[in-house]
Amino acid sequence: MSTSTRVTALDTLRGVAILGTLGTNIWIFTHPGGFAGFVADTAGGDWFETLLRTISNGKFLGLLSIMFGVGIAIQAGSAARKGARWPGWYLWRAALLFIEGVLHYVLIFEGDVLAFYAIVSILVAFLATRSDRAVRAWMVAAATLHVALISLLTAGIVAGGGDIAAGVNGLPSPRTWTGQVAMRLEHWTVFRAEGVFIVALSTLLFLAGVRLWRAGAFTGDERGARIRRRLIGWGLGVGVPLNVAAAFAGPQWFLVDRYLCAPLVAFGLLGGITALVHRMRTEQGPLRAALSAVGRSAMSGYILQNLIASVLCYRWGLGLAERFGHDGPWFTVAMWFAVSALVMAGSAWWMRRHDRGPIETVWHGLYLLPQRGRVETRV
Template identity: 25%
Template sequence: MPVPLSPTTAQERIQSLDLLRGIAVLGILLMNVQSLSMPGAAYLNPTAYGNLEGMNYWVWVLSHLFADQKFMTLFSVLFGAGMLLVSDRMEQKSQSPLTFHLKRNFWLLIIGLVHAYLIWYGDILVVYALCSFLVFWVRNKSPRTLLIIGLLVLSIPTLINLFFSVSLQFMPPDVVEELELGWHPSPEMIAEELAAVTGSLAAQIAHNAQAALEMHTFVFVVLFLWRASGLMVIGMALYKWDILTASRSTSFYRKGMLLGFSIGIPLTVYGIVQNFHAGWSMDYSLFTGASFNYWGSLAQSFGYLCAVMLFSKSAAAAGIKRRLAAIGQMALTNYIAQSIIGVFIFYGVGLGLFGQVDRTTQVCITLGIWMLQYIWSKPWLDSFRFGPLEWVWRSLTYGKAQPIKKS
């Protein structure tokens, strides 16, 4: 039997991971709701569409400062740790971790493709599945080596941005114009996107598929491949160091939280100030201006991680922790449910409110979805072993329907 990673029981160790995963999947919606409800350019460039004054301005600033890339970072770190956890369990059972890993992530890829091309293009599951096939091979490295590999891989998008920033002046004018239109679309382009998303089902699927294909080709190569893979490898290191299971001392987590916030928050704030100072120009904000939050989110997410581990170790709010952990145990179901609810609210197949909801109202909708998932996840798991989509994923992986009801 392997040595336990924590003095607590296996169930408690899992709860600390699920607690972090539950908070991460809720936090992701703070940013995903922007893509679900507004033209795509508004996600990266807040001046591209909609009102950015008064409360809308502060909603954007606070969501960028406290949510943008932070919760996706946690989710990616947890995915890497989960790969290692599953691999360890397979080896413990004298089964091939490679075979199980390939089957498990192949079916995750299929679920992600359905989600991305038929529901919402902002899916991250396809990225995770593809990166997992590469990351798996470094799992047996030491934590220190994993951390170094992860940071080096994470650096590649920054180098790519630097290359584009320096070479922008040498690019053909039509290429620069295309980048500019992607960053700040014309009124005609905005109108076309609004019509596609709120139009017929065929128009919505065509628009969604085109956006998803771009995500899985160009954006994947220049950003997601490196960011997701690097964070997964770092997640493996953190798991091996017992940091993700609330096993380290309270002092360790307090210092980690202070260090993460003291580095991450000032970096992100500086990036916000600089981007507004530059007028959110494409040549600055798309490349150099994006780097501050890119790296600030890494440090800030570590601060969040340490804060959640402190919460997990404490005796306070046991009922709240159980409900948040239940959300995490059903992360796949809750993640895709967020997309389905968002599509119903904003797309033409539902209420068709795409482009009509300001950033302040988006937060209210997010809070409502949070409450639904907070309320429903634990009662479901009181009666069933898995969330609905977790059951589908598990059954496909094992090649037969798994028992779902609790005896």
């Protein structure tokens, strides 16, 4: 496979992952009760709404996590070819990601994952250049810890008739943006509780991305095709049936649905999308080009889609969730299509004119800033 085709596949995967995470978050934005209302209503409505939620719940977050790991592996390989120290300046990149995640959480969206990703990326950066045996050992340890945690919590919920929404009951639903900011700051322990589930899982998925990149899962030869067939088999043949079963088993199995079954499906999505890109013509059609543009400006797209959804749905904006959120899943689906279309159109327009997304451009300048200062000091 040519380098350009490989990059296109990665960009497409990132684009799908970014818009897919919106597929999960849009249920929060469009719920009249906001984040607290969404968590309290994890059982969903009828079977159709449960199915719609199941399609996106956790899968694209898992895909995004795997792609983060692929990105770390690529950067580590680039550093090795240049003879640069690793992780070296990547730690500054992780610090910038953490700061961005904190700001995004406080100012825009309480469901942000970037700060957690920044923490995990530091560990994975040190492991990315270790042997396959060492990486596998860390993956086994992370998987064991994660499965044990989800199993124990789920067993406790099922046995005790517990409610995963207990921690968010009574949270306010502010009508102003400043009220939302204050709520996130005051109740940060509640909103950041998902980190308990994300850190071990993200470590596993980041390292899986490192392994998949090393193994050649994105190449066009038979080795890459064989890996993708296995991913599709596990994701669709095993992950999907388990995911559907957990989703329809009731709200007590929400943690299993989102944090155990969905990541399995994410591997199937990765294999299937990559295989599909390889079968397409080299020339990109409008849809694929737009997805690739979102993937090339992934950070900007992620923040932009949450900002647009906030303006459209929250009370301090147009307040559409309060007006139409009671009308069933059709409003939620329509909002996902509308926001996705805006993000894709905006990304395609921007990337035709620039090499990086707007957030990526600022981030790149901040990333180089201390290095420039160091060079000037030496001179």
